[in-house]
Amino acid sequence: MSRQEGGGQTKVPVPPIPVSTRTLHGEHGLIDLWTAIKPLATIASAMNTGAHPDDEHSAMLAYLALGRGVYTSSIIATRGEGGQNEIGCEQGSALGIIRTRELEEASIMSNVTLGILSEELDDPIHDFGFSKCAQETFRKWGEEIVYERLIRKIRELRPDVVVAAFENEPTTHGHHRAITLLTQRAFHDAANPEIFPQHADRGLLPWQIKKLYVPVMDNEDYHVAVPVGEYDQTYGASYVQLGERSRFMHKSQGMGVHYDEGPTYNYYRLDATVVPAQEKERDFFSGLPYSFADLAEQVAAKGGAEVAEALHRLQDAADDVISAYPRFAEVARRVHRMKALLQSAQQEVAIASLDRETKADLLYRLGIKDAQLNRASAEALSLVVKIKPETGEWVGGQTTTVTVTAYNGGAIEVEHVQLRLRVPRGWIAKPLTPTAFPRVSYNQTVCTVYEVSVPADAELYHPYMPPVLEVEVQYFAFDTASTIRVEPEARVAVLPPYALTLTPADVVLNTLHTNETIPVRLTVKQYRSGTSTAKVSLTVPDGWKVQPDVVELPFSFRGETKTVAFTVQTTAKVQNGKYQIRASVVGGEGAAEWGRDVQVIEYPHIGRTYLIRSAELNVQAFDLAIPEKQRVGYVSSGFDKIDQYLRSVGVNCVNIDASEIQSGDLSRYDTIVLGIRAYAFRRELIDSNLRLLQYVENGGNLVVQYHKPEDKWKPHLAPYPIFIGESLIDWRVTNEQSPVRVLAPEHPIFHEPNRITAADWDGWVQERSIYNPSRWGSEYTELIATSDPGEPEFRGIFLTARYGKGTYTYSSLAWFREIPHLVPGAFRLFVNMISQK
Numbered sequence: 001m002s003r004q005e006g007g008g009q010t011k012v013p014v015p016p017i018p019v020s021t022r023t024l025h026g027e028h029g030l031i032d033l034w035t036a037i038k039p040l041a042t043i044a045s046a047m048n049t050g051a052h053p054d055d056e057h058s059a060m061l062a063y064l065a066l067g068r069g070v071y072t073s074s075i076i077a078t079r080g081e082g083g084q085n086e087i088g089c090e091q092g093s094a095l096g097i098i099r100t101r102e103l104e105e106a107s108i109m110s111n112v113t114l115g116i117l118s119e120e121l122d123d124p125i126h127d128f129g130f131s132k133c134a135q136e137t138f139r140k141w142g143e144e145i146v147y148e149r150l151i152r153k154i155r156e157l158r159p160d161v162v163v164a165a166f167e168n169e170p171t172t173h174g175h176h177r178a179i180t181l182l183t184q185r186a187f188h189d190a191a192n193p194e195i196f197p198q199h200a201d202r203g204l205l206p207w208q209i210k211k212l213y214v215p216v217m218d219n220e221d222y223h224v225a226v227p228v229g230e231y232d233q234t235y236g237a238s239y240v241q242l243g244e245r246s247r248f249m250h251k252s253q254g255m256g257v258h259y260d261e262g263p264t265y266n267y268y269r270l271d272a273t274v275v276p277a278q279e280k281e282r283d284f285f286s287g288l289p290y291s292f293a294d295l296a297e298q299v300a301a302k303g304g305a306e307v308a309e310a311l312h313r314l315q316d317a318a319d320d321v322i323s324a325y326p327r328f329a330e331v332a333r334r335v336h337r338m339k340a341l342l343q344s345a346q347q348e349v350a351i352a353s354l355d356r357e358t359k360a361d362l363l364y365r366l367g368i369k370d371a372q373l374n375r376a377s378a379e380a381l382s383l384v385v386k387i388k389p390e391t392g393e394w395v396g397g398q399t400t401t402v403t404v405t406a407y408n409g410g411a412i413e414v415e416h417v418q419l420r421l422r423v424p425r426g427w428i429a430k431p432l433t434p435t436a437f438p439r440v441s442y443n444q445t446v447c448t449v450y451e452v453s454v455p456a457d458a459e460l461y462h463p464y465m466p467p468v469l470e471v472e473v474q475y476f477a478f479d480t481a482s483t484i485r486v487e488p489e490a491r492v493a494v495l496p497p498y499a500l501t502l503t504p505a506d507v508v509l510n511t512l513h514t515n516e517t518i519p520v521r522l523t524v525k526q527y528r529s530g531t532s533t534a535k536v537s538l539t540v541p542d543g544w545k546v547q548p549d550v551v552e553l554p555f556s557f558r559g560e561t562k563t564v565a566f567t568v569q570t571t572a573k574v575q576n577g578k579y580q581i582r583a584s585v586v587g588g589e590g591a592a593e594w595g596r597d598v599q600v601i602e603y604p605h606i607g608r609t610y611l612i613r614s615a616e617l618n619v620q621a622f623d624l625a626i627p628e629k630q631r632v633g634y635v636s637s638g639f640d641k642i643d644q645y646l647r648s649v650g651v652n653c654v655n656i657d658a659s660e661i662q663s664g665d666l667s668r669y670d671t672i673v674l675g676i677r678a679y680a681f682r683r684e685l686i687d688s689n690l691r692l693l694q695y696v697e698n699g700g701n702l703v704v705q706y707h708k709p710e711d712k713w714k715p716h717l718a719p720y721p722i723f724i725g726e727s728l729i730d731w732r733v734t735n736e737q738s739p740v741r742v743l744a745p746e747h748p749i750f751h752e753p754n755r756i757t758a759a760d761w762d763g764w765v766q767e768r769s770i771y772n773p774s775r776w777g778s779e780y781t782e783l784i785a786t787s788d789p790g791e792p793e794f795r796g797i798f799l800t801a802r803y804g805k806g807t808y809t810y811s812s813l814a815w816f817r818e819i820p821h822l823v824p825g826a827f828r829l830f831v832n833m834i835s836q837k
Contacts, residue, residue: 032379033380037321037325038068040321040322042068043365044161045160046162047154050076051076051166053100053103054103054253054255055076055165057165059226060226061110065110066232071113072111076103077117077178080127080252082126082129082766083099086252087603090252090601093611094601095252096127097611098603103116105605107246109245127175130770132173133177134174137174137175146179147182151199152199155204161209161285161288164212164213165180165215168214180214187272192206211270211274211277214271215266216267218267219265222267222280223268223269223277224280225268228243292318293315303353303354310348314341317334317337317338320334329411331376336479339370339481374483381408381410381412382408383473383475384409385405385419387471387488388402389401390402392488392492394492395527396455399451400451403450406446408441409442410442413440413477414475414477415438415440415475419446420472421471427458427468428452428453431449459494460495460596461495472484473486491610495527496612497527498585499596500615502581506820507648508649510623510624510649511621512623517567518567518568519565520568522564522583523561524553524564525559526559529558530557531557532554532555532587533554533555533587534552534585535585536551536583536586538566538583541580543571546569547567576824578620579618581617597614624831626649626650627835630834630835632669633666634654634672635661635673635674635682635685636675637676637680639681640675642830646830649831658682661682666700670700672702674702676705676816677706679712680707680708680710686717689717693719696807701807701834701835702806702807707771718777719779719801720803722773722796724774725771725772732770736764737764738768743781743785744782744783749783749833754828754832756832760824760829761825762825764826765818765821766814767814772796776796780799780801780810781799783800785797799811809836
């Protein structure tokens with residue numbers, strides 16, 4: 001997103017340095033200061049490539065970035081939208097937004113620059129679920145698309161060393177293998193100007209990675225052992241522990257482990273290099289320049305004696321800065337001395353008789369150091385900058401105020417302070433109070449108030465775009481200028497004037513019932529200020545009718561919410577298929593426009609963000625027989641909504657709480673269903689499992705959905721043993737179109753109350769099954785068999801058995817994906833499964 005008052009392009013681009021608002025708010029004092037100054041003496045850089053949020057080698061990244069001060073980046077392909085959610089029910093794009101924010105916060109904690117190849121909500125580079133091979137991944141992503149973006153990131157960040165997150169071997173996720181393969185190719189291609197020559201238009205130069213590593217699991221076949229178990233007294237933790245602190249941010253994936261102190265190593269094998277390497281290396285940077293002194297030695301050998309001298313002076317200055325720690329004022333003085341020396345070094349490079357490639361490399365590395373010094377200056381001076389918008393939710397055409405403050409918490413007086421608010425092009429940021437201040441002394445705050453006008457056609461909030469607000473602060477200390485940029489602590493979002501939410505979001509239309517009506521509730525929230533009137537209506541498929549036609553809703557203030565009820569009448573005979581109901585709104589003097597829903601996504605560890613999408617209701621029409629007078633109890637783990645969908649189609653489904661599981665009368669339920677991974681998250685189930693088995697023995701129908709091996713699952717939890725396959729890749733069917741062979745065609749589960757045919761296996765999404773059983777008792781009837789292409793059939797995906805007077809069914813079919821996607825066959829089969837007697 002371009003900004004007003006922005007500068008032009010440079011021939012040697014400087015990547016963004018990870019400076020968070022929290023870092024500049026002095027939350028951690030000495031630790032933040034150390035994190036800022038540690039990189040000043042190091043000119044080396046490293047990159048870690050992976051496929052998903054949580055693929056990053058967190059301990060290794062913490063060791064490099066926090067322990068060694070290496071400029072470190074993490075490049076992730078997707079946003080994890082195809083995974084599972086352990087903190088809520090968000091799936092798809094909403095889950096991708098959560099995992100992106102978690103990854104951003106994890107990267108900030110480790111002082112790592114983050115890059116994500118997926119750029120849009122519907123990007124071709126997406127997590128489409130588990131894949132068993134790189135070829136399938138390339139087909140779905142577009143190999144050229146992902147490769148161009150990876151090469152672009154390498155040319156932007158110019159890492160000396162690249163470390164792939166995974167080996168390319170058959171037991172690895174296909175997404176992981178794909179990124180590793182492309183990383184190996186990029187080792188050579190990123191340096192070739194004929195590969196993606198359009199990058200030159202962005203000012204990006206070819207770049208030769210010096211060394212490429214891949215991880216190994218054993219302690220023999222390796223070149224580098226990274227001592228991630230080393231204890232860092234400044235941080236009060238080992239690098240494994242520091243890495244896990246960042247991994248705990250991946251809460252939607254249940255990541256993070258508590259490790260004890262002690263020696264631990266990560267092992268890596270050298271995969272490619274352009275410099276001589278030994279059989280066992282000291283570290284990733286053996287044979288490469290690591291400090292200013294190393295860089296000076298190389299430059300001197302090329303005839304750049306004056307530049308080499310300037311680099312030696314920078315080395316001495318960096319060492320002086322670090323030796324002054326933890327004396328804030330002295331660190332600040334030495335940081336600004338180093339800034340002056342850096343400017344001289346940049347001038348020396350500009351006039352030196354060096355080849356173009358060497359100059360580009362030097363200017364790039366010095367540019368990184370300049371940004372790092374700016375951060376170090378702010379930390380050492382305890383300069384705290386904040387952006388305080390009047391509200392974080394804006395609409396197009398609005399005028400509001402934003403207050404920018406700068407506080408001096410240190411002993412050094414800061415001079416010639418300027419506070420500039422940067423906004424997107426087309427916006428207007430007008431200062432209402434002075435923006436320049438001659439000096440800011442200890443414990444003093446200066447403040448500038450801006451009036452911000454948002455264009456009527458301003459782009460709506462995009463969760464993957466840069467923030468719309470940024471403050472640039474320029475100041476002097478020790479007669480040397482410094483510049484820092486700070487973003488708001490909380491997200492500032494441009495939202496539609498009215499948010500329209502249709503309830504329900506999805507509807508199953510049962511074609512066994514004629515002249516069916518669909519009750520629809522439309523909730524409208526006003527995000528604009530003041531009074532207004534919104535006219536809302538629904539657009540329905542041809543031949544359908546809706547009442548009322550149009551509803552006028554008066555609003556008095558921003559944030560006011562109102563709900564109106566509509567009734568949609570279908571035609572006499574609706575054909576099986578997909579239909580859509582859309583909401584539209586007219587506000588003020590404007591013309592009618594399709595409404596947009598604003599989903600607020602908020603969790604304590606990631607803050608608030610938004611997903612804006614069309615206000616529409618999806619209708620899936622198909623025939624579905626539901627048994628009468630059946631009572632179903634659902635034990636939810638909190639990670640699926642199948643119980644809600646069962647109720648929506650007329651199943652008498654109620655949720656069972658812990659006390660009822662432990663001591664209630666379970667016999668009042670014809671069927672009890674355990675949600676996905678319920679044993680892991682409903683602790684009472686383990687202790688009450690004998691009650692559940694007695695329920696089956698006495699004539700109940702118990703349905704258990706998939707569990708992971710680590711979900712406290714034990715084979716004896718089932719009436720007859722069921723062992724879940726341990727391998728991540730082997731025990732699943734990832735092809736959602738894999739042919740299904742019915743093994744027990746006469747079994748009632750395929751006939752009552754719905755007759756299941758081959759068509760019911762069509763239209764499934766993402767996968768057939770996950771975490772399949774590997775062994776099971778002979779008492780079970782194997783209901784189906786299916787597999788991915790070229791693999792042996794799985795026969796344990798759908799197991800059922802009589803136990804006493806009742807029925808026990810275990811299924812690792814991906815119901816939690818199919819039911820929310822309104823897959824007809826999944827509904828019909830699930831209803832049959834819960835209807836067994």
